[in-house]
Amino acid sequence: xxxxxxxxxxxxxxxxxxxxxxxxxxELTVLGVVCVLVLGVMPALNAFLPVTHPLHxxxxxxxxxxxxxxxxxxxxxVDLLWGYTGLLSLGQCLFFSLGGYALGMHLMLMIGPRGQxxxxxxxxxxxxxxxxxxxxxxxxxxxxxxxxxxxxxAAAVLWVPAVVALIFGFLAFRSRIKGVYFSILTQALTxxxxxxxxxxxxxxxxxxxxxxxKDVLGWEINSPGTRRGLFMAxxxxxxxxxxxxxxxxxxxxxKIQRAIRDSENRVLFSGYATANFKLFVxxxxxxxxxxxxxxxxxxxxxxNPSEMAPDxxxxxxxxxxxxxxxxxxxxILGAVGVNWLKSVATHKAPEYWxxxxxxxxVVVTLFFPNGIVxxxxxxxxxxxxxxxxxxxDADKPVVDAAAAPKPETES
Amino acid sequence: MAARFFRLICxxxxxxxLGGGLLTVGVSIGRAADPRATLVEALTNADLxxxxxxxxxLSIVADPIVSQVLGAWRQGSVYLYDGPDQSKVPFLLDSASxxxxxxxxxxxxxxxxxxxxxxxxxxxxxxxxxxxxxTSKLRKAIKTTLDVLALANPNPNLRRDAAAxxxxxxxxxxxxxxxxxxxxxxxxxxxxxxxxxxxxTLLADGKPxxxxxxxxxxxxxxSIPALxxxxxxxxxxxxxxxxxxxxxxxxxxxxxxxxHDHIVWGDFIGTCFRGLSLxxxxxxxxxxxxITFGLMGIINMAHGEMIMVGAYTAYVSQSIFNRCFGAATxxxxxxxVAALPGSFLTAGLLGLLLERxxxxxxxxxxxxxxxxxWGVSLILQQVFRAxxxxxxxxxxxxxxxxxxxxxxxxxxxxxxxxxxxxxxAIVFLTWLxxxxxxxxxxxxxxxxxxxxxxxxxxxxxxxxxxxFAFGSGLAGMAGACLSQLxxxxxxLGQSHIVDCFMVVVLGGxxxxxxxxxxxxxxxxxxxxxxxxxxxxxxxxxxxxAIILFLQWRPAGLFVTRSRSL
Numbered sequence: 001x002x003x004x005x006x007x008x009x010x011x012x013x014x015x016x017x018x019x020x021x022x023x024x025x026x027e028l029t030v031l032g033v034v035c036v037l038v039l040g041v042m043p044a045l046n047a048f049l050p051v052t053h054p055l056h057x058x059x060x061x062x063x064x065x066x067x068x069x070x071x072x073x074x075x076x077x078v079d080l081l082w083g084y085t086g087l088l089s090l091g092q093c094l095f096f097s098l099g100g101y102a103l104g105m106h107l108m109l110m111i112g113p114r115g116q117x118x119x120x121x122x123x124x125x126x127x128x129x130x131x132x133x134x135x136x137x138x139x140x141x142x143x144x145x146x147x148x149x150x151x152x153x154a155a156a157v158l159w160v161p162a163v164v165a166l167i168f169g170f171l172a173f174r175s176r177i178k179g180v181y182f183s184i185l186t187q188a189l190t191x192x193x194x195x196x197x198x199x200x201x202x203x204x205x206x207x208x209x210x211x212x213x214k215d216v217l218g219w220e221i222n223s224p225g226t227r228r229g230l231f232m233a234x235x236x237x238x239x240x241x242x243x244x245x246x247x248x249x250x251x252x253x254x255k256i257q258r259a260i261r262d263s264e265n266r267v268l269f270s271g272y273a274t275a276n277f278k279l280f281v282x283x284x285x286x287x288x289x290x291x292x293x294x295x296x297x298x299x300x301x302x303x304n305p306s307e308m309a310p311d312x313x314x315x316x317x318x319x320x321x322x323x324x325x326x327x328x329x330x331x332i333l334g335a336v337g338v339n340w341l342k343s344v345a346t347h348k349a350p351e352y353w354x355x356x357x358x359x360x361x362v363v364v365t366l367f368f369p370n371g372i373v374x375x376x377x378x379x380x381x382x383x384x385x386x387x388x389x390x391x392x393d394a395d396k397p398v399v400d401a402a403a404a405p406k407p408e409t410e411s
Numbered sequence: 412m413a414a415r416f417f418r419l420i421c422x423x424x425x426x427x428x429l430g431g432g433l434l435t436v437g438v439s440i441g442r443a444a445d446p447r448a449t450l451v452e453a454l455t456n457a458d459l460x461x462x463x464x465x466x467x468x469l470s471i472v473a474d475p476i477v478s479q480v481l482g483a484w485r486q487g488s489v490y491l492y493d494g495p496d497q498s499k500v501p502f503l504l505d506s507a508s509x510x511x512x513x514x515x516x517x518x519x520x521x522x523x524x525x526x527x528x529x530x531x532x533x534x535x536x537x538x539x540x541x542x543x544x545x546t547s548k549l550r551k552a553i554k555t556t557l558d559v560l561a562l563a564n565p566n567p568n569l570r571r572d573a574a575a576x577x578x579x580x581x582x583x584x585x586x587x588x589x590x591x592x593x594x595x596x597x598x599x600x601x602x603x604x605x606x607x608x609x610x611x612t613l614l615a616d617g618k619p620x621x622x623x624x625x626x627x628x629x630x631x632x633x634s635i636p637a638l639x640x641x642x643x644x645x646x647x648x649x650x651x652x653x654x655x656x657x658x659x660x661x662x663x664x665x666x667x668x669x670x671h672d673h674i675v676w677g678d679f680i681g682t683c684f685r686g687l688s689l690x691x692x693x694x695x696x697x698x699x700x701x702i703t704f705g706l707m708g709i710i711n712m713a714h715g716e717m718i719m720v721g722a723y724t725a726y727v728s729q730s731i732f733n734r735c736f737g738a739a740t741x742x743x744x745x746x747x748v749a750a751l752p753g754s755f756l757t758a759g760l761l762g763l764l765l766e767r768x769x770x771x772x773x774x775x776x777x778x779x780x781x782x783x784x785w786g787v788s789l790i791l792q793q794v795f796r797a798x799x800x801x802x803x804x805x806x807x808x809x810x811x812x813x814x815x816x817x818x819x820x821x822x823x824x825x826x827x828x829x830x831x832x833x834x835x836a837i838v839f840l841t842w843l844x845x846x847x848x849x850x851x852x853x854x855x856x857x858x859x860x861x862x863x864x865x866x867x868x869x870x871x872x873x874x875x876x877x878x879f880a881f882g883s884g885l886a887g888m889a890g891a892c893l894s895q896l897x898x899x900x901x902x903l904g905q906s907h908i909v910d911c912f913m914v915v916v917l918g919g920x921x922x923x924x925x926x927x928x929x930x931x932x933x934x935x936x937x938x939x940x941x942x943x944x945x946x947x948x949x950x951x952x953x954x955x956a957i958i959l960f961l962q963w964r965p966a967g968l969f970v971t972r973s974r975s976l
Binding site for chain 1: 704708710769772773776777778779780781782783785786787788789790792793797909912913916947948950951954955957958959961962965
């Protein structure tokens with residue numbers, strides 16, 4: 001209800017007061033502590049402690065954590081669609097990669113003559129004989145030229161996925177494609193894009209993608225300082241996105257979003273243009289994913305078409321399912337947790353990782369429909385069932401009870 | 412006279428039965444006419460020119476021993492043995508070998524094993540032997556003789572190939588052989604090849620009227636192989652101002668145009684056929700999905716893995732048949748007949764387990780059934796990768812599915828024809844089951860209104876189980892079928908899953924006609940676009956076209972009307 005009032009009083013309020021309406025004091029404290037830990041303590045442990053110190057965090061680990069945080073941003077965007085609006089997008093990695101490619105193009109051009117071929121254009125362009133295809137620009141395809149400016153690349157991170165999402169979303173929602181159809185079509189979209197980016201003459205590096213970056217905004221990309229900066233930027237991005245989502249889902253808009261998820265027809269018949277709401281959320285989520293991708297690329301050092309393969313998007317959906325969809329903290333926990341497990345498992349026993357991942361998919365959907373975040377509630381229900389057998393709901397299976405749409409516990 | 416006599420001998424030989432062990436047929440005929448004696452003469456003659464001459468003469472002896480020995484000679488596997496009276500005895504090594512791995516020596520002159528002093532068959536190792544010499548000239552002569560001999564080969568395909576090959580030599584010396592063969596030949600395909608070869612040879616003839624005849628004939632025959640030669644002739648003629656307007660020039664132009672038209676038509680029909688067969692593949696692969704997804708509303712992401720399971724079943728049954736019957740025998744060829752029902756059962760059983768174990772808990776949560784089945788698909792892929800290895804396994808088509816049927820220069824591979832027929836059969840079968848059996852009736856009832864069907868006593872739980880198993884079984888059969896067309900590997904399913912979904916989404920939920928229509932549409936469009944856009948861009952265009960098409964008909968091609976929203 002608090003959110004509703006916010007909308008009815010359009011006078012500008014200080015951000016902190018608005019935040020207070022959304023976050024309870026306890027949440028604010030927890031958030032503050034986590035922020036200090038991630039934004040202050042972790043980089044400090046990396047920067048000021050000697051390598052031999054047991055509490056030292058290596059630059060590699062820090063980058064790895066930065067990667068997880070970018071994935072968490074992606075997971076938030078999936079959750080905003082799936083958990084809050086009921087749109088299961090299986091193509092969210094497309095937007096993630098589009099953001100990555102947009103920034104990657106800028107980083108690629110910043111390599112300059114330091115590449116293998118000592119040419120002013122990126123290596124793969126020399127290799128693929130682009131100077132013959134684009135003689136007027138010395139081998140650089142025309143649409144690459146503005147990416148020399150960082151601001152253009154940064155803007156492209158925002159508008160390219162937005163435009164793609166807008167067009168696809170408009171077409172999809174206009175013809176009222178929903179449910180599994182929407183999922184399949186988004187999967188087809190990312191599959192088509194993946195095939196497209198694999199082509200060498202699509203001018204984005206084909207199979208190998210964009211890699212071998214040297215520096216970002218003038219800082220050397222592999223130096224510990226830059227790595228720290230990128231990690232902190234990712235953490236900051238995640239914080240901002242989290243708060244933004246928190247705010248959005250607490251507004252009346254958020255209520256309509258959830259109403260669409262639970263019963264779209266009722267919302268439609270109540271006079272809301274659900275297509276427009278869905279379109280907005282879809283575009284918004286695409287931009288969020290893209291921002292995550294843009295920060296992902298300099299930390300990982302490569303972006304290639306396999307990043308937008310359909311199975312990557314499914315994995316992202318899995319993080320959300322594991323963490324708990326329909327909550328905002330769940331996807332973050334899921335993304336970081338599953339990816340940490342993946343790093344450990346692929347290192348220790350690569351051949352069992354797929355069994356584990358597949359098993360996780362099955363077990364989580366069957367037994368923990370609300371993910372990690374939902375487990376305490378499930379335990380509580382189970383206990384209630386065990387103690388009070390006389391309740392009418394007692395003989396319903398756990399899965400069904402948990403699966404039924406529940407009122408939001410957050411707002 | 413001699414030639415006629417030789418031909419008589421050949422016929423006698425043919426009558427005596429070519430199948431009986433080639434070397435052991437020790438028929439002795441008059442010494443001068445005995446091909447074995449002539450061969451020995453050719454091999455042992457010291458004079459090279461004489462050798463070449465004898466080899467050339469051998470080209471009209473259609474005894475299989477001639478091609479066998481000449482072929483061996485060319486490869487250096489005819490050996491000479493110093494006989495007791497200082498003469499050279501040429502011999503071959505046969506497949507029988509003793510314990511030490513030495514092969515039995517068989518004299519060419521008699522076709523009987525060479526005997527040592529004790530009267531036992533002689534076994535020799537390859538290493539210590541002197542091979543009969545050849546020079547490059549001699550080898551060339553042998554090659555030509557072998558080619559001409561191939562014109563009389565009992566296998567019509569080899570006869571045809573030989574005729575086509577010799578024709579391109581444009582060597583007038585072969586004309587006699589062609590015409591002699593043509594007089595006897597009964598097989599229409601070989602007759603055509605021979606006529607073509609004669610015409611092509613005559614094309615190089617100096618006399619314009621002979622050339623004119625040949626050109627007209629080639630045009631009338633719509634001979635695609637001759638096109639290059641005709642075009643060459645055309646450029647020659649148009650470069651020469653005197654001959655440009657001649658009857659020959661005009662006839663050449665006409666023939667070239669005729670052949671070009673023929674090629675265009677052939678390409679068109681070929682494209683249509685490929686499009687149809689691609690549609691059949693899509694249809695076969697997507698039919699199972701259309702049933703599980705269309706009729707039950709369940710997204711089975713492991714559908715692709717059901718296809719993979721079917722393909723691996725084909726592989727396993729091939730291995731079993733090979734072990735039981737031996738790889739080379741006819742029995743192993745019939746593994747595919749067992750593989751089809753086998754894959755249906757295997758995949759159906761797996762589907763049953765999947766439905767009972769996982770999916771039945773998720774009927775009210777379709778999006779989550781998608782995730783769970785995706786998990787299952789990951790596990791299945793990894794299981795097969797661990798069991799059969801990450802590389803593709805080799806499933807060889809049975810001999811009756813290999814090769815192709817050529818009608819008017821358009822090749823139709825038997826494998827694809829089979830898939831086409833299989834698709835028709837399987838759709839018909841599914842239609843029968845859905846419309847004529849009580850299971851089908853119940854399936855349709857559950858599909859239209861689950862709650863109502865349940866109320867009037869349909870055991871929806873069981874119907875779901877049966878439908879899912881049936882759909883998975885169909886996917887398995889599709890896999891067995893696809894194993895005949897492409898690679899079988901752990902990622903086989905992944906490569907088909909997006910296409911399958913597209914077919915189902917485009918076709919609309921819950922009816923077969925839509926699935927058939929969508930598969931046809933996607934397959935043919937894809938095949939038509941491919942030559943212009945390439946495989947990848949064609950695919951992307953089709954995907955975008957589907958998204959746009961759904962603007963026009965959001966529920967797919969054919970819609971089952973219902974009151975639900």
